[in-house]
Amino acid sequence: MRKSYLPVALLLVVSVGVTGAFMKYYMQQPVATTQVPTKLLAAAVEKPVFKYGLNLSEFKVLKHVVKQNEIFADMLMQYNVAYQTIDFLAHESKSIFNLNKMKAGNNYTVLCQKTDNGLVPKKLVYEEDKVNYVVFNLDDSLYTYRGQNKVERKHQEVSGVINSSLYETLESNNMSPALAVRLSEIFAWTVDFYKIQQGDKFKVVYDEDFVNGESVGIGEISSAVFNSSGKDFYAFYYAKDAAHEGDYYDENGNSMKKEFLKAPVKFSRISSHYSLNRFHPVTKEWKAHLGTDYAAPFGTPIMATADGIVEDACFKVYNGNYVKIRHNGQYKTQYLHMSKIGKGIHSGTRVKQGEIIGYVGATGLATGPHVCYRFWKDGQQVDPLKQKLTFSDPMPAKYKTDFMAKIKSVKQRMDAIVYQAPKPKVEKPVEDVADNYDSKYSLLKRDF
Numbered sequence: 001m002r003k004s005y006l007p008v009a010l011l012l013v014v015s016v017g018v019t020g021a022f023m024k025y026y027m028q029q030p031v032a033t034t035q036v037p038t039k040l041l042a043a044a045v046e047k048p049v050f051k052y053g054l055n056l057s058e059f060k061v062l063k064h065v066v067k068q069n070e071i072f073a074d075m076l077m078q079y080n081v082a083y084q085t086i087d088f089l090a091h092e093s094k095s096i097f098n099l100n101k102m103k104a105g106n107n108y109t110v111l112c113q114k115t116d117n118g119l120v121p122k123k124l125v126y127e128e129d130k131v132n133y134v135v136f137n138l139d140d141s142l143y144t145y146r147g148q149n150k151v152e153r154k155h156q157e158v159s160g161v162i163n164s165s166l167y168e169t170l171e172s173n174n175m176s177p178a179l180a181v182r183l184s185e186i187f188a189w190t191v192d193f194y195k196i197q198q199g200d201k202f203k204v205v206y207d208e209d210f211v212n213g214e215s216v217g218i219g220e221i222s223s224a225v226f227n228s229s230g231k232d233f234y235a236f237y238y239a240k241d242a243a244h245e246g247d248y249y250d251e252n253g254n255s256m257k258k259e260f261l262k263a264p265v266k267f268s269r270i271s272s273h274y275s276l277n278r279f280h281p282v283t284k285e286w287k288a289h290l291g292t293d294y295a296a297p298f299g300t301p302i303m304a305t306a307d308g309i310v311e312d313a314c315f316k317v318y319n320g321n322y323v324k325i326r327h328n329g330q331y332k333t334q335y336l337h338m339s340k341i342g343k344g345i346h347s348g349t350r351v352k353q354g355e356i357i358g359y360v361g362a363t364g365l366a367t368g369p370h371v372c373y374r375f376w377k378d379g380q381q382v383d384p385l386k387q388k389l390t391f392s393d394p395m396p397a398k399y400k401t402d403f404m405a406k407i408k409s410v411k412q413r414m415d416a417i418v419y420q421a422p423k424p425k426v427e428k429p430v431e432d433v434a435d436n437y438d439s440k441y442s443l444l445k446r447d448f
């Protein structure tokens, strides 16, 4: 509530009549102005369009972006809407939309009527997201309602040749950058996205949702192929039936995901779990223990829990002899307190799942022989036992025939897609909405 506006607003309002849910409001008498307040970053829309279920050509359309700390009252006050009107509307809209949920950066549009006296706001449309919007009606009656833009789902078959990053290639080919995230997830175990090379190529078949020609999100990727260093990596989405969520498989029906071994040592017991607060047996302090300790006899072989590249293989005061492995863009694992590091294991070594990388010991800060197994996901140490590492099981034989039959035509179709040549980067002109403001329709001057 901005109490300071209240007395001023009262003076400006000639009369306020409230009848049930209806309320009339009046504008201040117009004052001829040539000066448009620069804070009104409003752009005039020239072509008549239908949007928000309204014929916008009937209005003067003024687009805005919610500014930091801008509240509903500010949005309407810049159009000289009386405070009582705003207050009434704010109360009236409570059951429909929480005004505190308006987010800086979101769009809102004010639809005005041109009058001899200037612009009179008739509706304010706030865009919650690209699909949902809220209309505040400021016409003779004051009310609020929600609406949804029509979402159109399109089947897309696209391709690209990478000349910089996957993200930039998608962007310059007018493809949704969201595809980069999805592709990197699907191919996480087959393509090293940190080592994508110029000339690597991809094809993707997926669904994409559009609102008024603008992409609002991608649906399922049904198939994709990533050509890295001249080798094709296929991925096909397959669900055994409609009731089960599917997964991605290569052209031979092998899962695109690899499973981590449950533990880095074969015969062991967990002596200490991952915990954000535990009593340390050596330091006698309560501290987070971000690893899982597997107690095992000295010299027990320690295995890499998944394929990867050794990042560190060295000695540190607390860790003792340890090895850290980078599995893909998302996962890393670390193995501490080794009595010794495995032969040939050093930074840069490629290791296979189950390969021996060292032996159980008690080097560093340790009381007895164990391996402290640390699991990193997206740069954070997490509890591997609590991760949803529901990596898919191998496809059962009874589904394989069905899968192979289904992907045959899909693969042929995808192979027929021609790789789109890389496009040179084009700088998009920056639109200065302030310059687009049509000063012919000046707003009524706010005189307080």
Ligand SMILES: [Zn+2]
Pocket: 272, 289, 291, 292, 293, 371, 372, 373
């Ligand atoms: Zn530990």
